[in-house]
Amino acid sequence: MRVGLAYNVKPADTPDHLPEDAFEEYDSEATVGHIENALSRLGHDVRRLPAGRGFVDAVRGAAPDIVFNIAEGEGGRCREAHVPAVLEMLGVPYVGSDPLTLCATLDKPVAKRLVEHCGFSTPPFRTFRSAEAFDSLPFPFPVIVKPAFEGSSKGVRISSRATTFGEARDMVRFVTETYRQEALVEAFVPGAEVTVGVLGNDPQRVVGMMEIVPKTVPPSEFVYSLEVKRDWENQVSYRIPPDLPAATLAEIERCALGIYRALGCLDFSRIDFRLDASGTPQFIECNPLPGLSPGYGDLPIMAERTGLPYLSLVSEILSHALARLGMASA
Ligand SMILES: Nc1ncnc2c1ncn2[C@@H]1O[C@H](COP(=O)(O)OP(=O)(O)O)[C@@H](O)[C@H]1O
Ligand SMILES: [Mg+2]
Known part of the structure; x- marks a missing residue:
C-alpha cells in the first residue's frame, strides 16, 4: 500500500537566539531514513511528507492510503496534534494516537491530572508562570522543575533537581524565560x-521494560537530563529487564497498561x-510519539532485546493501526 511518512527533521543549525536544545525533539534525517527503509522492505510504496505548512499540499499530492506519523509539530502544547488533525480533516487514516491524546x-x-483521576500515582505538583509567582509548595524538597510541555529532556538539566527554594526559583526562571511556558x-x-514500551489496542501488551541506571550518581540524585542524554555512554547503563522484584515489575506493567488506556494511546x-x-511506581510522563531510531531510541532497544527486531517493530505498529482501522495490508 502507499504509506505516507510524516516527520520533522532537526535543522542543521540552531539560531543563536534559541536555546541549545530548541530542536531536541525532532528526528534526525537518519531516523526518518530507517523508518522509510523499513516500510519499503515491508513492501510499501513510501512517500515522505515533511510536517509544516507544505504538509496539506504534500498529502493531497501523494494520496497515501495511510500515514505513519512521527511528526512532533511546531508551536505550542498542541503541536503534536497538527498532523493527525489535518489528516482527519482530509479523511486520511494514520498510525498512532489521535489529536486529543x-x-x-x-x-x-x-496528563498527570488524568492519570491521577484514573487511580494511578503521580508525584504532587504545582505550575508557575514566572519566578516572581513562585511561592511555598505543599510538598517537601527536593523537587524537579521542568517545562510543562516539552520532550526529549528539552529544558531538563542536572540542575533541574532543586533542593532549596532558591534553586527551585532559579530553575522556574530558567524554564519560563527560556521556553516561554509554565514551569512544572x-x-x-x-x-x-x-x-x-506498550504496543497495540484491545489488547495492549508491554513489549519491554528498561531501567535507566546512573553510572556516576546515586538514583536519588539522578536526572535523565539533556547533559546525561548527550553523554549517555558514560553516564548511564540500560537494564532490560529492570533489576527489580517480580511484584514491582508486575505493578509497573499494570500501571503502564492502565495509563495507556486512560490516556487513549493507540x-x-x-x-x-x-x-x-x-x-x-510514580507516573512521570507518557510519550505517544516515542523515538524510533534503531539502536538508540528506547522503544526499539527494548523491542530488539525482547525478540522484536526493528523491522518487526515497525511492521507491528503499522499492523495495529491497520487492524484498528479495518484496513487490509496489501
Ligand atoms: N518527578 C520526578 N522525580 C524524579 N525524576 C524526574 C521527575 N520528573 C522528571 N524526572 C527526571 O527527568 C527526566 C526527564 O523528565 P520527563 O518528564 O520524562 O521529560 P521528557 O519529556 O523530556 O522526557 C526523567 O527521565 C527523570 O530522570
Ligand atoms: Mg521522559
Whole structure:
C-alpha cells in the first residue's frame, strides 16, 4: 500500500537566539531514513511528507492510503496534534494516537491530572508562570522543575533537581524565560527510573521494560537530563529487564497498561516511571510519539532485546493501526 511518512527533521543549525536544545525533539534525517527503509522492505510504496505548512499540499499530492506519523509539530502544547488533525480533516487514516491524546500527553500537568483521576500515582505538583509567582509548595524538597510541555529532556538539566527554594526559583526562571511556558514543579521521586514500551489496542501488551541506571550518581540524585542524554555512554547503563522484584515489575506493567488506556494511546507509546521510597511506581510522563531510531531510541532497544527486531517493530505498529482501522495490508 502507499504509506505516507510524516516527520520533522532537526535543522542543521540552531539560531543563536534559541536555546541549545530548541530542536531536541525532532528526528534526525537518519531516523526518518530507517523508518522509510523499513516500510519499503515491508513492501510499501513510501512517500515522505515533511510536517509544516507544505504538509496539506504534500498529502493531497501523494494520496497515501495511510500515514505513519512521527511528526512532533511546531508551536505550542498542541503541536503534536497538527498532523493527525489535518489528516482527519482530509479523511486520511494514520498510525498512532489521535489529536486529543497527543495534546493531553504533551501537556504534562494535564496528563498527570488524568492519570491521577484514573487511580494511578503521580508525584504532587504545582505550575508557575514566572519566578516572581513562585511561592511555598505543599510538598517537601527536593523537587524537579521542568517545562510543562516539552520532550526529549528539552529544558531538563542536572540542575533541574532543586533542593532549596532558591534553586527551585532559579530553575522556574530558567524554564519560563527560556521556553516561554509554565514551569512544572513536582516532587522529586528518588528511586529507580523505568521506561515501558506498550504496543497495540484491545489488547495492549508491554513489549519491554528498561531501567535507566546512573553510572556516576546515586538514583536519588539522578536526572535523565539533556547533559546525561548527550553523554549517555558514560553516564548511564540500560537494564532490560529492570533489576527489580517480580511484584514491582508486575505493578509497573499494570500501571503502564492502565495509563495507556486512560490516556487513549493507540498503536504504540512509551511511558516513564520512577519508584518512590516505598517502591510504588510514580507516573512521570507518557510519550505517544516515542523515538524510533534503531539502536538508540528506547522503544526499539527494548523491542530488539525482547525478540522484536526493528523491522518487526515497525511492521507491528503499522499492523495495529491497520487492524484498528479495518484496513487490509496489501
Ligand atoms: N518527578 C520526578 N522525580 C524524579 N525524576 C524526574 C521527575 N520528573 C522528571 N524526572 C527526571 O527527568 C527526566 C526527564 O523528565 P520527563 O518528564 O520524562 O521529560 P521528557 O519529556 O523530556 O522526557 C526523567 O527521565 C527523570 O530522570
Ligand atoms: Mg521522559
